[in-house]
Amino acid sequence: MTLTPSSEAPVDMSGHMTDEDLVLLFYGESAQPASVHAHLASCAACAAEYAAIAETLALVPAVTSPERGDHYGLEVWQRLRPQLPARGVLWTLSPARWRMQLGLAAAAVLAIAAFAAGRYWTPQEAAPVQAVNSAADAGAEERARLMAIADHLERSERVLLEVTNADGPFVDVSSQQEWAAELVDANRLYREAATQAGDAPIAAVLDELERNLLDIVHAPSKLTPTDLDNVRTRLDAAALLFKVRILSNDLRDRETAPVVPVPVSRKTT
Amino acid sequence: MDASDRTAVLIRARQGDEDAFGALVQQHSHRVFQLAFRMLGNEQDAEDVVQESFLRAYRQLGRFQARADFGTWLYRITANCAVDMMRTREHRLRQRTDPIDEASINAQTEGPSPERMAEGAQLGTVVENALHELTAVERAAFTLRHHDGRSIDEICRTLNLGKSAAKHAVFRAVRKLRVALAPFRNLSNVEAKS
Numbered sequence: 001m002t003l004t005p006s007s008e009a010p011v012d013m014s015g016h017m018t019d020e021d022l023v024l025l026f027y028g029e030s031a032q033p034a035s036v037h038a039h040l041a042s043c044a045a046c047a048a049e050y051a052a053i054a055e056t057l058a059l060v061p062a063v064t065s066p067e068r069g070d071h072y073g074l075e076v077w078q079r080l081r082p083q084l085p086a087r088g089v090l091w092t093l094s095p096a097r098w099r100m101q102l103g104l105a106a107a108a109v110l111a112i113a114a115f116a117a118g119r120y121w122t123p124q125e126a127a128p129v130q131a132v133n134s135a136a137d138a139g140a141e142e143r144a145r146l147m148a149i150a151d152h153l154e155r156s157e158r159v160l161l162e163v164t165n166a167d168g169p170f171v172d173v174s175s176q177q178e179w180a181a182e183l184v185d186a187n188r189l190y191r192e193a194a195t196q197a198g199d200a201p202i203a204a205v206l207d208e209l210e211r212n213l214l215d216i217v218h219a220p221s222k223l224t225p226t227d228l229d230n231v232r233t234r235l236d237a238a239a240l241l242f243k244v245r246i247l248s249n250d251l252r253d254r255e256t257a258p259v260v261p262v263p264v265s266r267k268t269t
Numbered sequence: 270m271d272a273s274d275r276t277a278v279l280i281r282a283r284q285g286d287e288d289a290f291g292a293l294v295q296q297h298s299h300r301v302f303q304l305a306f307r308m309l310g311n312e313q314d315a316e317d318v319v320q321e322s323f324l325r326a327y328r329q330l331g332r333f334q335a336r337a338d339f340g341t342w343l344y345r346i347t348a349n350c351a352v353d354m355m356r357t358r359e360h361r362l363r364q365r366t367d368p369i370d371e372a373s374i375n376a377q378t379e380g381p382s383p384e385r386m387a388e389g390a391q392l393g394t395v396v397e398n399a400l401h402e403l404t405a406v407e408r409a410a411f412t413l414r415h416h417d418g419r420s421i422d423e424i425c426r427t428l429n430l431g432k433s434a435a436k437h438a439v440f441r442a443v444r445k446l447r448v449a450l451a452p453f454r455n456l457s458n459v460e461a462k463s
Contacts, residue, residue, distance in 0.1 A: 023439065024436075027439075029421055053447070059396070059453055072299060080323050081287070081291065084290075169357065179328075
């Protein structure tokens with residue numbers, strides 16, 4: 001198509017309009033409708049072409065969708081509700097609030113790390129009452145840490161399952177990638193805290209999880225069946241889903257286990 | 270439900286209130302089904318897309334901007350779910366190798382005989398077969414343009430396409446339909462002249 005002054009119809013080298021411009025005219029999206037109509041009035045070939053396009057498109061009947069009853073919305077909701085994934089509070093947050101929550105999580109992790117460091121250094125002059133309170137606080141904070149990691153593992157498991165259960169020639173995983181990216185940030189904090197607290201088994205699973213979440217984040221947003229097979233193979237080889245599930249269950253058990261007071265030796269006078 | 274009620278329901282749904290999300294589902298189900306059916310032309314596939322669209326919306330609700338229009342946002346999710354469904358169907362069709370299916374596919378591409386074409390009821394079938402021959406993006410763009418009256422710009426935003434890609438998807442769809450429907454057009458010309 002040649003460039004023409006705005007007052008003239010867009011014509012190609014042969015002096016005729018392209019099918020594309022005629023289709024746009026049919027749908028009311030021509031940039032120069034007046035000049036296009038003027039051209040059609042003076043060009044029999046283009047007018048015939050336009051008539052053919054209009055006639056074809058007029059043959060495409062309007063689609064009448066089957067009727068759905070007044071209670072259709074309720075029926076959809078009843079089918080849908082059992083399928084809804086569990087949603088933690090963090091899941092509903094916007095990216096800005098996610099960052100804020102991650103900041104808070106980081107602060108909490110630092111506090112827990114500080115606690116973990118203090119746990120192995122008990123001042124010899126500590127009074128027995130302080131020691132009992134400290135043990136109770138320690139139990140509460142430990143439970144909070146385990147619960148947070150267990151929640152994180154469950155969210156991560158859902159992302160991994162969504163990706164591995166995907167099916168189709170080109171599966172769009174962009175929403176799972178965004179979700180995985182958010183989980184990577186949280187994972188890093190939990191992993192570092194676990195390392196500092198000396199929880200090597202937790203740190204190892206989180207390390208493996210982080211690498212697999214990053215693989216998902218950096219994969220193409222539309223996965224082919226081969227890509228999906230590769231993801232599944234990697235996860236299967238590492239038995240990652242199994243490890244994540246076992247660790248999550250283990251943490252839940254530890255979270256509900258009774259707190260055993262830390263024995264504190266009483267200084268004899 | 271007035272605008273302030275709708276906003277309140279949306280806020281509650283974003284905070285994780287399942288009942289509020291249920292209210293949104295009930296409010297939008299009909300429109301979601303109609304769009305899915307227009308795009309897919311198949312009742313069962315449309316129902317599957319309805320389910321999948323609401324599931325995706327639920328998962329992505331945290332990223333929904335409260336000042337945006339929920340219906341428009343859901344429309345985009347549904348259109349993209351329908352495209353995914355079409356791609357899955359294309360994939361299944363390509364994977365089929367049994368002779369019965371090949372024969373039926375050949376019958377679709379060869380088109381009906383002139384006698385059968387003369388039957389008005391065949392037009393819908395031929396159009397539907399022709400639409401099935403389009404790629405997922407061509408069919409989606411054509412449906413949004415032709416049946417839903419969406420502009421090219423709106424199609425770009427809905428399907429996450431560039432302007433040129435959206436235009437050419439519509440153009441290719443029209444070109445393929447012209448080929449498939451040419452016998453009908455000639456027939457209607459003959460009838461008009463006689």
